[in-house]
Amino acid sequence: MIKKIVQVMTSFSIDHPRRTIGITLAVTLLFAWQFPRIMVDTDPKHMLPLTSPVRQYNDQVERDFALHPDVIALGIVNKRGIANKQTLSRIVELTRRIKQMPGVISRDVTSLSTIDNITSQTGELLVKPALDRVPESARELAAFRQALLENPLFINRIISPDGTATAIYVPIEQAANGKEIADQINKLLPQAFDDDQYYLAGDPVARDTFGTEMFRQMGLFSPLAGMVMALALWLMFHSLPLIAANMAVAMVSIIWCMGLLIGLGYPVHIMSSMSPVFLMAIATDSVHIFNEFAFRFSEVKDKRRAVLETMAVVADPVFYSDVTTAVGFAALATASIVPVKIFGLCVGFGTLVILLMSFTLVPAIMMLLREERIPRITHQTENGQKSRLADLGEFCIQHAKAIAIVGGLALLIALIGLSRIRVNNNMVHWFKSQSAVRTADRVMNAQLGGTSSGYLVVQGGREDIIKDPAMLRGIEGLQWELEKDPRVGKTFSVVDYVKRINRVLHDDNPAYDRIPDSVEAVGQYLFLFCMSAKPSDLDNVVDYPFRKANIFLQLKSWDAEVMAEVIRRTENYLAAYPLPDGAVVKPAGIAYFNLIWSNEVLWGMLESFLWGLVLVLILLVIQTRSLWWGLLTFLPLLFTIALIYGVVGLIGKDFDMPVAVLSTLSLGLAIDFAIHFVGRFHLHYAETSNLKESLIWTVTRPGKGIFLNGVLFALGFAVMIFADLTPYITVGVLMAAIMLLSALMSVIYLPGLIHLFQGILGLRRKG
């Protein structure tokens, strides 16, 4: 049935090449029409569906405590101390200007000039911004510095313990773009070279900078990869029309796939932004067709016959290799993460478009080639290549056992590496080590409490339970326990406010730096606090009925592992010292999101990937109509993946989102070569019934296509090593590696293994 349709399409395209190209162009325009409606979404939170319990709970926490999910941190560092007239004046002015910016939630901008300091001066209770006026004299400056360092609420949050760093925390509206606001803030920063240094950090900056960069890099490297591939194609075929055809297939599939995605109203996510590069990679599959066509044409010297014969032999492998690739991606649809699903289906669709083009656009273009422009180069180099590849084939068959043992050893090492794989996602690490984003993050993590933030929400059973001194002591103990982890830079909660007020009320007597003994005292202290301070200060740490409390965490790393450790410590601590009234503690916030993300998204992708493997194996068994042949064809794929991820594990690279996405790609791509190899071997073996000759022929002729394809691909993606964002570098390196490895695996291992296991594979009887 499918074969019939394929045949009909192919013969139509051969008979009406111009019309075929015309129709393709028209449909492509239709998809391209959708492009202006593009929307971008780089928020990792949106990876989880709106209805996911984690997201809903997080939204609830943000509402309960009037928290802002997106906060930019502007770090200001002065090695000689920030308590000098110039720096302080700049902080006042910067805060004022930042509060005026649209998109900034000005009422909750926190800096030295807005944060309330509660002090006691000559018996008078004083609540005012820490920096309500820039001190004039040296003595005033020293007193100001001392006042800051004496307030434990400030340490590591608004001032570093050594007094050399401070920060302005800028919450922004959810619709606002963090990078645009960061750029505006950048313009406000003094240009003069003096002691003040400024650093912009925080989740929205990283995320939106990444979003902007992502498109710049994709816009730069997709065409660059395309150009390198075109150049490589030129060196191989010396035929412009062939290059054009190859590129046309890639472009058509990219436009259809992205057009469909945009047209259906889905935002382009970090993952789907990589679709073009992936499709370009998959489209190189048509090299097999051109390679065969070039061989055929030099044999039969008749264009029409060459096209017909080419399409007849390559139809099966091309069909199955594209379908397995599509299945590999579509397997992502089993993931619970919406953007991952969409990405999988999107690239899966694009792959099917490539398949369609292979049977329509490609033969149509071949038909329109002028005969004198059909590649002759294959003819000239054929002998040289043939002998070299034939030697290789011979070598592999003769040393099959040794090669198999080497392979087994490599696999063993790979398994060790696989066991060491660390699933983690750290957005800051998506930027290069010397980039502004990462430098800012590093400096601020060294100086202050940390740029990554999370929450621990204490949920009591009844109203006003949080005011219970026993509850407060429980929270205090938990905070002490958490701060033992050096990666937890700062925790603060309602406890810190209560203790501060107790001490200040008692003339700054350190003996009173503790939780008072009665509910009334706690209630009245908090009442006193909100009599003067910003209401949000209290709202951020307790909910309205005083049933829940929020412990703020500042973490010095974006690694998911840090939050996982916080949760472990919390659980252990609570097991030993339970909170009163059966209160429970639940995590939330961005750091927690990253953890869930790592767990759910990445393990989810890993699971989908394994399902994909199974599906591909089933498909192979169906295609070859034999369990053993199916397994054999499957081997190079398994080998490639094991080796690559083994290396990832051995060198300690995180299994993060880009790597996870690649795993699915490797599935579809690495299998192609084996399918081509086994398919073509079968055809030739059926004709000649000579095992050894057939194997060497396969290594020589389709093997050439496989090598060309592999090298082409590796070259195209190698250019991404020069990208500014590490995920693209990872993609480039891994893709090139996957391609070269699976080409090698197919050409080196398959002949040896086929020779070695000819009995099981049912070849001996024929021979």
Place this chain on the structure above:
Amino acid sequence: MQRWKWSLFLILILAVTGITAQAQEKEAATEIMQKKEQAFYYPGTDMQARVTMELVTAEGQKRLRVLSMLRKNDPMSMNQKYLLYFHEPGDVRRTAFLVWKYPGRDDDRWIFIPAVNMVRRVAAKDSRSSFVGSDFTYEDVSGRDVSADTHTLLKEEKLGNVDCYVIQSVPKTPADYIKKLTWVDKKTFLLLKEEYYDEQNTLARIFTADKIENIAVDGVAQGIPTVIRRTMKNVKSGHYTQTTFNSIAYNPGLEDEVFSERALQNPPQKWIK
């Protein structure tokens, strides 16, 4: 030549009349604001009320504050004294707050904290900060010095069916707002509505007088018109505070001792029941 001189003369005349007109307008606006201040914060010689404040989050969660408010005007000046005694929430009962207000300079404030039986002076550095966590500032509760802003009469218009002056006030020294529009009832000079614009030059808070009643008082035939329910809404956060004045009494005869630091710990029960 002649024509040139005439034009110069004309321009001069126009400029002078323009400036004086503007000055007069400013004067008129300031006068309206002073009358508003008088009608809103100063009626009677003294006052007693039980006040309910409801703080409501954008999510609809509520906190309640119930307090007795006592006020006495200084007959010789614009100075006033306030005593705020809290009944609810339960754990803050007996917490009390004393304010001696002096327009033109920082107020004196004291607070009594019953749990530690302590009276503390509280510095009044920022009277623009929130009053007990509500959307009202201290100045919204006890009034703002009229001369702290530059006032301009923008227009006269109806608010509902009440004729109003609409006055724009711009603070002379930086405050939490850059501009305020005030709707003042032409007849009673009561404050009916305010709009506060923040540093982003967008609407941030809205005050509305929701319910007005005439409170009977000896010597005033139709009573004193009083805003007995008012709302301040933070447009940006969605949080709002509704304040209701129950059982207002004008001129109940509050003694000076009620407003002393000593009485703060133990206020006369008859005034705060």
